[in-house]
Amino acid sequence: MRGRDDRGASDRDAARLSLVSVLSPGTARIVGSGVYVGERRLLTCAHVVNEALGRAMFARPAPENASLPVRFPCAPERPALAARLVAWKPAHRAGAPDIPVILGEPLWGGDLAVLELMEEPSAPAAPAPWRYMDRGQEVRAWYGDGASFTYADSSVGSVQHDHGFVDGAPRGAAIGPGYSGGPLWCDKEQASVGLVLGVMSPPDGPFRGENVLRRAIVAPWQTVERFLAALEIRVGPARSDTGSLPPGSVAPVLRHKLHTVILNLLPDEEQRLRHTHRVLSALGLPGGSAADSSVAALVDLVLTRPRAAAVLTDELPRALRETALKLLSLCRGALVPGILTPLELASLLALLDGEPGRLLEEAARDALVNTTFWDEPLETLRGEPDDAVRHLVLALENYWGDSGSTDTPHRVPALLTAVEYVAALTAPGQRSELREWVAAVAERTGVHESVLLSRRTDAEDWARARRARTTPAEPRLTVRLDRDPSGGHRCIIWYDPGTGQDGALRQVLADDEPRGPQDVARLVQDVLLREVPATVRVRSSPLVEFLVEPEDLDLPVDRWDDGDSESGFPSVLGVEYAVVVRCPELRTQSLKRLRAWETRSVGFPSGGFARLMPEHSEPEHVYKLLHQDQQTGRLAIGCAPEHRPRLQVVCLAHGIPVVLWDRNDSPRRIDQLTALMLNGHPRSLPERVRAHRARTLGNSGEEAVAPVLVWDDASRTPPDPYWSDPSWEDATS
Secondary structure (H helix, E strand, O other): OOOOOOOOOOHHHHHHHHEEEEEOOOOOOEEEEEEEEEOOEEEEOHHHHHHHOOOOOOOOOOOOOOEEEEEOOOOOOOOOEEEEEEEEEOOEEOOEEEEEOOOOOOOEEOOEEEEEEOOOOOOOOOOOOEOOOOOOOEEEEOOOOOOHHHOEEEEEEEEOOOOEEEEEOOOOOOOOOOOOOOEEEEOOOOEEEEEEEEEOOOOOOOOOHHHHOOEEEEEEHHHHHHHHHHOOOOOOOOEOOOEOOOOOOOOHHHHHHHHHHHHHHOOOHHHHHHHHHHHHHHOOOOOOOHHHHOHHHHHHHHHHOOOHHHHHHHHOOHHHHHHHHHHHHHHHHOOOOOOOOHHHHHHHHHHOOOHHHHHHHHHHHHHOOOOOOOOOOOOOOOOOHHHHHHHHHHHHHOOOOOOOOOOHHHOOOHHHHHHHHHHHHOOHHHHHHHHHHHHHHHHHHOOOHHHHHHHHHHHHHHHHHHHHOOOOOOOEEEEEEEEOOOOOEEEEEEEEOOOOOOOOOEEEEEEEEEEOHHHHHHHHHHHHHHHOOHHHHHHOOOEEEEEOOHHHOOOOHHHOEOOOHHHOOOOEHHHHOEEEEEOHHHHOOOHHHHHHHHHHHHOOOOOOEEEEOOOOOOHHHHHHHHHHOOOOOEEEEOOOOOOHHHHHHHHHHOOOOEEEEEOOOOOOHHHHHHHHHHOOOHHHHHHHHHHHHHHOOOOOOOOOOOEEEEEOOOOOOOOOOOOOOHHHHHHHO
């Protein structure tokens, strides 16, 4: 008879050598599972980390400076080890990465976290081997404590893009709490094939709870692998046949072509062994043995190790260039990540240090406007600026084409095009170095010089237009609201066509008649219909900004409806237009406030982002937060509702140009406000807020978030009389 902690030598027992217990820092109780993937890295669920830290199950922002105790059940006598959070992919609605999942929803995707141990785990702990998940596989999971009798057997029923389902047999244990984050072991594959996410809840409707009583939601390995590849995290150990890729994941035809190409490149066994050692050395892997000299071993190496093909082609003589390009093309066809060598990557990150790195996202967005690269938000941990630049570089590196064209000779790796755009904005010395880097990589990867020069011309044209543009090319309607003692508001309206020309901003209405919300909405609609041509509307929807007094910051101008009862449907300003508010009075009361606003506006949109949380309750708390980074230009307010009206005024008085809060003070406000802020380019925030208002129109529950966006853009200054005070000029002359 085997006892509770008896670890046998069977394959299933060997699988538990990678199992990790994730503990609560305060009580050391087991809150979930994890799996060791090698190089001090652990994989678990984001919701397991949230539960360990006492947070809401599906809280989306990555916890700051999070550290958790973990234990390897295969070594129960050893003390717990500390592990810090290094990567985060919050749970999202299945198939919709930008939509948060709500507790109680039947299924979800994402929900991944990577932890890094402070020290290497000792034997017998070992990383798990991996294979792709496929329908019909029989899998086994264990409770977080790893006890042998806690196994739960299931069968893979469905594999989707970002999640899958396994169904437990109607006997024995079932997957439940404490299993989340643990590996799913497949005997047939002799490897883990995925990660347990949780137990499916019955959806609303006639589909009953007993129908999904033993159905669990899982993350297939192919989903997890994409997440880890974007972070350039390697897993191990490599299996003897295909390393980290499962059997059959690379088509036999492609594998045969690779075999032929490598044999043509390196027909001699000694050559292959020498180049294999060089590749392994460049990748920081242990050196090979005589077995490494086979063609099959080299094929496996370039298929299973990111950057191996890049290093190999970089080592080959120029006379073999055409055949080497075939090797790179075949590896791209196999979706092997990493077109750069480690040295090329390190060199680029050094060149992007400082201002060039801050320009990368803007440059990439404009350079790749005709691609699908930005269709989904980048699932990366938003941390220090250097980390954000690295994550973006890795994501761009693995997106081959820089246009929608399928004409391969005329496509350039997206990363090279983005770096060309960055180079066009930098000083001559930096520009020369960046272009030299691009040219060297382009030559190795087979990008024709004429095609690269065309991208350089595009980048130069874009840079000239960017420098010449003093205002964003979008129409803007400015509505100043002044309270009338008898009730309602008096309106003054200006219209700017967005051409950037002097004198384009003009007053189109000045009315002393006080108006109610419906009349103001109807007036705004009438002015926009009269002033904005259809050709302009197709290119860019007008921005509608309301200039309000401090006590009117929560005025629901975005919800004002023009009351067109004949149409049979609502006509809400904040749904049809990007509606924002400004309160110039708060930053024009003194020269110091004005200068603070100017300073923080200069760095926008590349400046920092901060959040007011429930622990911020006094103005001095806001002062300390905002002065930790004096380049912070964006702020989401999630403090307690009773403190918000006072603290939002303090934030604006300190010159923060972009502030977002929830007029309803929903319990989940900070997660949704953060998602709105970060899931896209900062300058597209007004449009993201408009889309959110359209999506949630009519929602009235306590979870409904009604965002108020202060958009005090220094590049589009408000009309007089707010802009200047002659007394300041006298005081400083």
